Amino acid sequence: MEFQLDLVDLKILQALQQDAGLSNVALAERIALSPSPTLARVKRLEQAGVIERVVALVHPPALGLKLNVFVRVALEKAFEQNVRRRAN
Numbered sequence: 001m002e003f004q005l006d007l008v009d010l011k012i013l014q015a016l017q018q019d020a021g022l023s024n025v026a027l028a029e030r031i032a033l034s035p036s037p038t039l040a041r042v043k044r045l046e047q048a049g050v051i052e053r054v055v056a057l058v059h060p061p062a063l064g065l066k067l068n069v070f071v072r073v074a075l076e077k078a079f080e081q082n083v084r085r086r087a088n
Contacts, residue, residue: 003048008033012041013050020054 005013011031015022022030028038045051060068075083 003050009041009045012038012045016051
């Protein structure tokens with residue numbers, strides 16, 4: 001069964017995507033709902049798997065990281081076949 005989101009759920013998700021560190025009281029104020037039902041809705045979204053996890057985004061230069069690298073690897077078919085053969 002698919003989880004049904006209403007407008008309040010969408011407001012909660014939008015607010016938490018902008019700032020997952022909001023306290024329940026601050027979140028409730030932002031979505032114009034009292035804290036108790038706000039917390040219940042957040043818990044329901046978590047239990048349903050709509051909210052998978054909460055993460056912290058770091059600022060790379062603050063850690064001394066100055067370079068982002070994206071790497072793409074393409075494997076030849078013969079190599080892929082050898083890997084599969086060894087795995088079996």
